[in-house]
Amino acid sequence: MNGPIGLFDSGFGGLTVMRELIEWLPNESFVYLGDTANLPYGNKSPETVIRYARANAAFLMSQGIKLLVIPCHTASCHALDVLRQELPIPVVGMIEPGLQLVQPFQRIAILGTASTIASGLYQTQIAQCAPQVKIFAQACPLFVPLIEEGFHEHESAYLIAQSYLEELKGKIDAALLACTHYPLLRKVLSAVLGPDIALIEPAVSAAKSVKAILMQKNLLRTHPESPRHQFFASDDPEKFRKFGKLFLGQSIEKVEKK
Ligand code: DGL
Numbered sequence: 001m002n003g004p005i006g007l008f009d010s011g012f013g014g015l016t017v018m019r020e021l022i023e024w025l026p027n028e029s030f031v032y033l034g035d036t037a038n039l040p041y042g043n044k045s046p047e048t049v050i051r052y053a054r055a056n057a058a059f060l061m062s063q064g065i066k067l068l069v070i071p072c073h074t075a076s077c078h079a080l081d082v083l084r085q086e087l088p089i090p091v092v093g094m095i096e097p098g099l100q101l102v103q104p105f106q107r108i109a110i111l112g113t114a115s116t117i118a119s120g121l122y123q124t125q126i127a128q129c130a131p132q133v134k135i136f137a138q139a140c141p142l143f144v145p146l147i148e149e150g151f152h153e154h155e156s157a158y159l160i161a162q163s164y165l166e167e168l169k170g171k172i173d174a175a176l177l178a179c180t181h182y183p184l185l186r187k188v189l190s191a192v193l194g195p196d197i198a199l200i201e202p203a204v205s206a207a208k209s210v211k212a213i214l215m216q217k218n219l220l221r222t223h224p225e226s227p228r229h230q231f232f233a234s235d236d237p238e239k240f241r242k243f244g245k246l247f248l249g250q251s252i253e254k255v256e257k258k
Contacts, residue, residue, distance in 0.1 A: 013180030042113025
């Protein structure tokens, strides 16, 4: 029960989810792996994403994790079921937490990587659990590289968002941010879609699910010492350390090479 919670993403994006997890579970330790050597996942085939996800999970298991969170929506779409079958610990992805938030809306845009949108998973799951919702799915493949380069508020971000989202204007009430990177584009998305469009982020409901599972399985950390967070990157740990702050909302002291 005193082991850490593990998370992996292709890069920094999952730190936006870890930020919420720390908020909801301040007594827990976390191990985060950014698979920066293989970034981006969003334009890769399901087989490749599953291969990366298996390797990341094996690494985190070797760190003694008690629960795995897959904040990456692309990996959640392709590898969640596989890892749930293969791992002896609970695995939380992003699809179910996202589904919990769509009910109040009539017309929703799902914004995600090309691979997430092509999987069709969000579309079919929303159609099943909220058949009244009209769904628009939009792949935004240039968003992740823009954000990874720190261009999330640059005028180019507005132009690119404009070109992806122009067609959706006036047709939606909400946009589901089905990629962990996209919360950094909130300002741009609101400017382009309009301030009344709700931007739905599954991170908080994922954090609540993790808390509920830990409580239910009696896995909450009870160690008297302060929790410890560890960060690994499969490439360029120094870049990860510097940029990670933007996503996590606090400085990262040390990033180790996986
Ligand atoms: N941040 C990941 C996601 O949520 C993937 C980004 C990428 O590597 O393309 O989908």
